[in-house]
Amino acid sequence: xxxxxxxxxxxxxxxxxxxxxxxxxxxxxxxxxxxxxxxxxxxxxxxxxxxxxxxxxxxxxxxxxxxxxxxxxxxxxxxxxxxxxxxxxxxxxxxxxxxxxxxxxxxxxxxxxxxxxxxxxxxxxxxxxxxxxxxxxxxxxxxxxxxxxxxxxxxxxxxxxxxxxxxxxxxxxxxxxxxxxxxxxxxxxxxxxxxxxxxxxxxxxxxxxxxxxxxxxxxxxxxxxxxxxxxxxxxxxxxxxxxxxxxxxxxxxxxxxxxxxxxxxxxxxxxxxxxxxxxxxxxxxxxxxxxxxxxxxxxxxxxxxxxxxxxxxxxxxxxxxxxxxxxxxxxxxxxxxxxxxxxxxxxxxxxxxxxxxxxxxxxxxxxxxxxxxxxxxxxxxxxxxxxxxxxxxxxxxxxxxxxxxxxxxxxxxxxxxxxxxxxxxxxxxxxxxxxxxxxxxxxxxxxxxxxxxxxxxxxxxxxxxxxxxxxxxxx
Amino acid sequence: xxxxxxxxxxxxxxxxxxxxxxxxxxxxxxxxxxxxxxxxxxxxxxxxxxxxxxxxxxxxxxxxxxxxxxxxxxxxxxxxxxxxxxxxxxxxxxxxxxxxxxxxxxxxxxxxxxxxxxxxxxxxxxxxxxxxxxxxxxxxxxxxxxxxxxxxxxxxxxxxxxxxxxxxxxxxxxxxxxxxxxxxxxxxxxxxxxxxxx
Amino acid sequence: xxxxxxxxxxxxxxxxxxxxxxxxxxxxxxxxxxxxxxxxxxxxxxxxxxxxxxxxxxxxxxxxxxxxxxxxxxxxxxxxxxxxxxxxxxxxxxxxxxxxxxxxxxxxxxxxxxxxxxxxxxxxxxxxxxxxxxxxxxxxxxxxxxxxxxxxxxxxxxxxxxxxxxxxxxxxxxxxxxxxxxxxxxxxxxxxxxxxxxxxxxxxxxxxxxxxxxxxxxxxxxxxxxx
Numbered sequence: 076x077x078x079x080x081x082x083x084x085x086x087x088x089x090x091x092x093x094x095x096x097x098x099x100x101x102x103x104x105x106x107x108x109x110x111x112x113x114x115x116x117x118x119x120x121x122x123x124x125x126x127x128x129x130x131x132x133x134x135x136x137x138x139x140x141x142x143x144x145x146x147x148x149x150x151x152x153x154x155x156x157x158x159x160x161x162x163x164x165x166x167x168x169x170x171x172x173x174x175x176x177x178x179x180x181x182x183x184x185x186x187x188x189x190x191x192x193x194x195x196x197x198x199x200x201x202x203x204x205x206x207x208x209x210x211x212x213x214x215x216x217x218x219x220x221x222x223x224x225x226x227x228x229x230x231x232x233x234x235x236x237x238x239x240x241x242x243x244x245x246x247x248x249x250x251x252x253x254x255x256x257x258x259x260x261x262x263x264x265x266x267x268x269x270x271x272x273x274x275x276x277x278x279x280x281x282x283x284x285x286x287x288x289x290x291x292x293x294x295x296x297x298x299x300x301x302x303x304x305x306x307x308x309x310x311x312x313x314x315x316x317x318x319x320x321x322x323x324x325x326x327x328x329x330x331x332x333x334x335x336x337x338x339x340x341x342x343x344x345x346x347x348x349x350x351x352x353x354x355x356x357x358x359x360x361x362x363x364x365x366x367x368x369x370x371x372x373x374x375x376x377x378x379x380x381x382x383x384x385x386x387x388x389x390x391x392x393x394x395x396x397x398x399x400x401x402x403x404x405x406x407x408x409x410x411x412x413x414x415x416x417x418x419x420x421x422x423x424x425x426x427x428x429x430x431x432x433x434x435x436x437x438x439x440x441x442x443x444x445x446x447x448x449x450x451x452x453x454x455x456x457x458x459x460x461x462x463x464x465x466x467x468x469x470x471x472x473x474x475x476x477x478x479x480x481x482x483x484x485x486x487x488x489x490x491x492x493x494x495x496x497x498x499x500x501x502x503x504x505x506x507x508x509x510x511x512x513x514x515x516x517x518x519x520x521x522x523x524x525x526x527x528x529x530x531x532x533x534x535x536x537x538x539x540x541x542x543x544x545x546x547x548x549x550x
Numbered sequence: 551x552x553x554x555x556x557x558x559x560x561x562x563x564x565x566x567x568x569x570x571x572x573x574x575x576x577x578x579x580x581x582x583x584x585x586x587x588x589x590x591x592x593x594x595x596x597x598x599x600x601x602x603x604x605x606x607x608x609x610x611x612x613x614x615x616x617x618x619x620x621x622x623x624x625x626x627x628x629x630x631x632x633x634x635x636x637x638x639x640x641x642x643x644x645x646x647x648x649x650x651x652x653x654x655x656x657x658x659x660x661x662x663x664x665x666x667x668x669x670x671x672x673x674x675x676x677x678x679x680x681x682x683x684x685x686x687x688x689x690x691x692x693x694x695x696x697x698x699x700x701x702x703x704x705x706x707x708x709x710x711x712x713x714x715x716x717x718x719x720x721x722x723x724x725x726x727x728x729x730x731x732x733x734x735x736x737x738x739x740x741x742x743x744x745x746x747x748x
Numbered sequence: 749x750x751x752x753x754x755x756x757x758x759x760x761x762x763x764x765x766x767x768x769x770x771x772x773x774x775x776x777x778x779x780x781x782x783x784x785x786x787x788x789x790x791x792x793x794x795x796x797x798x799x800x801x802x803x804x805x806x807x808x809x810x811x812x813x814x815x816x817x818x819x820x821x822x823x824x825x826x827x828x829x830x831x832x833x834x835x836x837x838x839x840x841x842x843x844x845x846x847x848x849x850x851x852x853x854x855x856x857x858x859x860x861x862x863x864x865x866x867x868x869x870x871x872x873x874x875x876x877x878x879x880x881x882x883x884x885x886x887x888x889x890x891x892x893x894x895x896x897x898x899x900x901x902x903x904x905x906x907x908x909x910x911x912x913x914x915x916x917x918x919x920x921x922x923x924x925x926x927x928x929x930x931x932x933x934x935x936x937x938x939x940x941x942x943x944x945x946x947x948x949x950x951x952x953x954x955x956x957x958x959x960x961x962x963x964x965x966x967x968x969x970x971x972x973x974x975x
Contacts (some may be wrong), residue, residue, distance in 0.1 A: 159937035172932035183948035188937030396899045404897040411894035414916040450736035568930040570869040574876035575926040634874040638849045
């Protein structure tokens with residue numbers, strides 16, 4: 076029987092790089108199999124997906140050798156548009172992929188490209204949107220991030236391919252949305268489809284997966300001992316000395332309310348952040364953790380409640396440039412904050428002197444990149460630079476939005492160590508939004524769980540670890 | 551050597567999907583820029599003021615677009631895409647954008663033959679908005695009920711705005727080329743355009 | 749952003765486009781006659797009867813305000829009331845002529861272009877441009893906020909900093925968005941040379957469109973006769 080996906084002796088490296096992402100790798104995916112490709116960012120998972128769906132090397136260049144078969148056909152030299160007849164791909168960042176105003180039109184787009192008759196498209200679109208609970212007449216502009224992700228998944232399902240590749244499809248979904256999608260994919264595999272899912276949230280996916288793979292030294296290995304992999308993906312940073320309280324409050328929120336639309340996102344939030352403290356904000360996707368972070372940083376104003384800060388005497392409601400030196404904010408996407416011609420210049424924007432900028436580069440592993448253009452760096456390097464550039468201003472309080480995404484073990488340790496060092500030197504407090512279980516013990520004194528617009532639970536570092544493993548925070 | 555090889559090839563190379571997509575997103579940025587600047591001056595009857603205000607931003611984005619996709623026809627497509635949202639509000643503005651783009655490219659082909667030289671990009675991006683002035687002039691005369699003789703009788707404001715449109719257009723194109731150079735340093739743009747190695 | 753003006757039963761796009769052109773062209777030719785106001789009113793009524801009342805209201809209000817302001821300026825410049833009425837009339841004409849297009853969803857327009865075998869890349873590009881304007885509005889907001897966090901939000905004494913802090917991230921985001929979108933389109937099977945691509949819910953010419961076109965035509969002829 077034909078295999079859904081077969082990879083033979085595949086090797087690949089990016090232009091100008093000696094490291095091979097894949098080195099004579101073999102892989103097969105059977106029809107009816109739900110496979111998960113796990114691992115941290117930077118290992119090559121998305122590269123493998125790109126090789127399978129034809130994006131690499133036809134759109135993204137690189138040196139490739141070996142063979143790729145989809146549905147038994149040699150697709151090695153077929154471009155992405157031709158491979159789409161065999162395999163569907165769901166990518167991340169749904170907002171950057173939607174071209175139509177109505178959900179039904181978006182869902183039909185792929186079917187149009189496959190030259191399917193309009194009557195057949197109508198039926199497929201209805202079925203796939205119903206499966207993922209999106210109303211056909213919804214305006215794509217007003218859908219939430221999770222709904223947009225479900226829409227582009229529905230658009231791919233409507234195309235009716237029997238092989239599906241999904242790249243981190245759970246990224247913007249809350250737990251209910253994630254389970255809905257996973258169940259849908261499981262049902263498809265029971266009907267004979269083959270699914271390859273790239274996902275790092277193994278705890279959610281494992282009950283549905285038939286097999287787990289990972290990339291190791293250029294090879295695609297089936298993981299025999301999944302619990303060991305789960306344990307390996309957890310605590311990577313040693314626990315650090317916790318702040319035991321006593322510092323004066325830098326920021327205090329009392330009964331804060333915020334409603335960007337008709338429904339309040341934050342209903343009644345009361346919390347404080349003290350000097351030297353490390354606070355983690357936890358919660359489902361879409362529950363308001365980043366919104367709360369931005370509110371605390373005074374990037375947005377609450378609709379009700381009281382906000383007090385003792386970092387700076389400020390006149391007026393608008394935060395001044397001095398405020399953002401005292402209270403640094405690091406974006407999830409570093410591209411928004413990097414604008415100077417070199418890494419050195421980027422660090423020097425906020426640093427009190429050049430020597431301090433160089434020191435920040437050393438702390439964050441950027442010393443060899445000082446003369447490089449910030450946007451020429453890898454995503455992981457950019458993220459470290461984004462953090463370093465803000466911390467170069469010696470803020471007393473820092474807000475960090477997903478600072479560890481894309482970091483391998485070594486660089487994660489580097490970030491953790493740098494934050495520890497700066498905290499010891501300057502008494503810096505941090506408020507972090509993250510889902511990264513690997514650094515809970517090292518970077519958290521107090522964890523706050525946001526749910527239904529309120530602080531639903533509080534806990535210590537080890538309790539944050541438990542929560543990220545799927546248990547209640549208070550346990 | 552690479553530049554000569556490219557010049558020897560047929561200047562009318564085929565566009566790829568990513569060329570169209572990039573220009574479409576860039577056109578969205580241009581339309582947004584126009585939407586921001588136009589309300590500031592739309593109430594005025596002074597001919598050419600709207601063009602002058604929009605000129606630097608339009609030229610900036612055009613220069614970036616032409617630096618990335620250095621193929622004849624690129625600006626015409628940008629003119630089509632950036633005019634498309636305007637077609638839903640005013641068909642005249644749609645034709646204005648499209649015609650200006652086509653004219654600018656015809657002049658580029660006449661003087662430079664292709665986009666391989668930086669001067670060609672600077673010229674074409676800079677001259678794009680000024681080439682919309684003739685259509686704007688006719689439209690403005692019709693809207694305000696003035697005649698050509700009225701304009702000739704008091705030409706100073708029109709001359710001022712026309713020269714201003716040209717100067718600001720080339721200034722915007724210069725900034726756009728600077729940004730494009732930075733994109734090259736960041737590895738996001740190839741020195742001779744996207745398919746220079748093809 | 750123009751969704752508010754869309755009609756529940758949109759016109760056949762080429763009819764909408766041609767009627768828009770006809771109304772504008774004929775109106776421009778007779779724009780110095782007072783009977784233009786009657787033409788505009790009749791067109792507005794016709795369009796409203798065909799369900800395009802939202803676009804009529806929106807365009808009428810917008811261009812009415814614009815026309816009043818421009819008319820006053822015109823009157824002051826030319827020194828006559830006639831100039832005010834002519835300018836106001838022309839502005840209202842621009843508004844009412846835009847109604848058939850304003851009420852049209854972009855998807856319908858691109859569908860009809862594809863049915864007429866217009867290249868897919870061009871129709872897709874038009875859709876992308878329209879769809880990504882609000883996306884870029886969001887991006888600009890993010891960038892402006894990020895500028896504040898880096899101390900570049902109000903550095904008016906250093907225009908070079910503001911220029912860099914705004915345009916470099918914006919350009920990088922435009923590149924990033926277009927790369928991501930290109931990948932998505934390719935993996936969803938879009939090919940430049942696919943002439944056989946289907947059209948989901950094709951738009952068709954109906955008797956309603958014919959009546960609309962004839963109505964617009966009759967009103968245009970009447971204007972020519974009465975002017």
